[in-house]
Amino acid sequence: MRIHFIAIGGSAMHNLAIALHKKGYQISGSDDVIFEPAKSRLDKYNLLPEEMGWNPERISHYLDAVILGMHARIDNPELIKAQELGLKIYSYPEYIYEQSKNKLRVVIGGSHGKTTITSMILHVLNFYKRDFDYLVGAQLAGFETMVKVTEDAPVMIIEGDEYLSSPIDRRPKFHLYHANVAVISGIAWDHINVFPTYADYTEQFDKFINTIEAGGSLIYCKADKDLNEIVEHSKADVKKNAYAIPEHEIVNGITYLLPERTALKIFGDHNLMNLNAAKLVCNELDIDAKMFNEAISSFTGAAKRLEVISSDDLTNVYKDFAHSPSKLKATIDAVKTQFTDRKLVACIELHTFSSLNKDFLKEYAGSMDNADDAIVFIDLKSFEQKRMEPFSEEDVREAFANPNLKFFNDAKELKAYLLGLNYSNANLLMMSSGNYAGFDLPELAASLKR
Template sequence: MRIHFIAIGGSAMHNLAIALHKKGYQISGSDDVIFEPAKSRLDKYGLLPTEMGWNEGRISTDLDAVILGMHARIDNPELLKAQELGVKIYSYPEYIYEQSKDKSRVVIGGSHGKTTITSMILHVLNYYNRDFDYLVGAQIAGFETMVKVTKEAPVMIIEGDEYLASPIDRRPKFHLYKANVAVISGIAWDHINVFPTYADYTAQFDKFIDTIEEGGTLIYCEADEDLNDIVEKSTAKINKIGYSIPEHVIKNGITYLQPEDTELKIFGDHNLMNLNAAKLVCAELKINETDFNKAISSFTGAAKRLEVISADASTNVYKDFAHSPSKLKATIDAVKAQFTNRKLVACIELHTFSSLNKDFLKEYAGSMDKADDAIVFIDLKSFEQKRMEPFSELDVQEAFSNKNLKFFNDASQLKAYLLSLNYKNANLLMMSSGNYAGFDLPELAGALSR
């Protein structure tokens, strides 16, 4: 098979390209810019384009398929050439389905927790040497790449994003996988550039339920009232299993599942609900609760999901992918509940289209109230790149309903402030789906301990 990737540098795209290369396919690709770690990974397998930019000469009728990434535009010359020649064009979720249509497909959807639930399932399956394919949204320990596709594996575990499939396919990705077993972890409005109202957004999850194969299973968070309502009204001919927070205790900053007293390396109500979702999926895959608990006790978390940067007797530094209001609140609540005797310095970087929208910003009201020192950072370049009007400190304080919140739009000033604080008996939580304008978080964590 000869496959060409347009915008091969994307997170899922380059991982799929590597997975198909390992399967024996002949892979080519193009992009106008490729960042790390995609650049090094593609280079390792001989898949890095020899020159950046688009070239319609790369497209011919010899190709079996073109896979189109979201980064490409609808007037991309390679895309136009493929359309002209009648070459089959797929979005990457469409092609994932093509690779898994003869397998049992587990699809994890929801506004938050998708990567963690998927990572937990992969960890347990890997622990017991089960044969499986997968697509996950972050790099996780024990797995070289974020995508694996083989001929032999009987099941594929897929993280199902609700964002659009490609520039020419406006369907949410998770609608394309046709799950046999599906998870919805909860619903919290996001991607307002595509779903301008909450009703538009929630409708995508209703449609997702309808894509589950007849006789399949939906595992859903019953603590989410809006999700409960959608599930109850659904007439899909599927099995429905709700989940909530499992019984647990916290002792000396460590969480233990009850009644077996299973020690966990993760914490927080949100993570515990994710664990219950993963446990129910594994039950569908014939892994019982005792075996699940044994395996999950060694799970350290997905990358950037309450990831420990440094820890000592009085101070932990975490980084987390949180960026939406619900994720922000859940992450802060988790750290405060786990370390009740420590202060919490919490910093969120806002940089997504939704979070920089002045109308959406008010959705963050109250989300940082449990932080002892609440900080919001927005790189001015983010507004410039998105051609949006910058916020003032007062704008942010009013939107978050927190007059004590501190606001920075200069990375050097933010760093200086963080270094000026006393971290004795205090934790630092850095949250972003970006990079704090190039912040070196391990370096910052090291400086705090000096």
């Protein structure tokens, strides 16, 4: 098979390219710019394009298929050439389905917790040396790539994103996988640039349920009222299984599952609900509760999901991918609940299209109230890159409805403020889907004053 990737440098795209290369396919690709770690990974497998940029001469009748990344535009010259030649053009979720249509497909959807639930399932399957394929949205310890596709694995675990599939396919990715076992972790409005109203957004999850194969299973969060209404009214031919927070206790900053008192390396209500979702999926894969608990006790979390940067007896520093209002609140609440006697300094970088949309900003009201020191940072370049109208410090304060909130749009000033705080018996939580204008978080953590 000869496959060409347009926009091969994307997170999922370069991982899929490597996975297909390992499967024996002949892979080529193009992009206008490729960043690390994709650049080094592609180079390792001799898949890095010799020249950056788009060249229609790369497209010919010899190709069996073209996979189109979301980064490409509809006027991309390679895409136009492929269309003129009548080549089969896939989005990457379409091609993932092609690779897994003869397997049992587990698809994890929802506005939050997808990567963590997927990671937990992979960890447990790996613990018991099960044979499986996967697509996950973060780099995991023990897994070289974020995508694996083989001929023989009987099951594929897929993180199902609700964002669009490609520039020419406006369907949400998770609609294309046709799950046998599906998870919906909850619904919290996101991607306002694509789904302008809450109703538009929730509709995608209703449609997702209808894509589940007849007789399949739907595992969903009982705590989400709107999700429960959607599931209750769905006429899809699926088994419905709700989950909630498992029984547990917290002792000296460690969470234990009850009644077995299984010690966990993770914490927080959302992580515990994610754990129960993963447990139900694993039960569908013939891993019982006792086996699951034994395996999950060594799970340390997905990258950038309450990831520990540094830790000692007085101070923990975490980084987290939280960016939407519900994720922000849940992450702050988790750290405060786990360490009730410690002050919490919490900083969020507004970076996504939704969070930088002035109309959406009011959704953040009250989301940082549980932090002792609440900080919002915006890199002004983010507005420029996304071609969006900047808003002021006053707009941010009003939207968050927090009179004590501190605002920064200069990375140096933010860093100086953070370094000037006293972290004796205090935790620092840095949240962003960006990079704080190039912050070196480990270096920052090592420099904190007591």
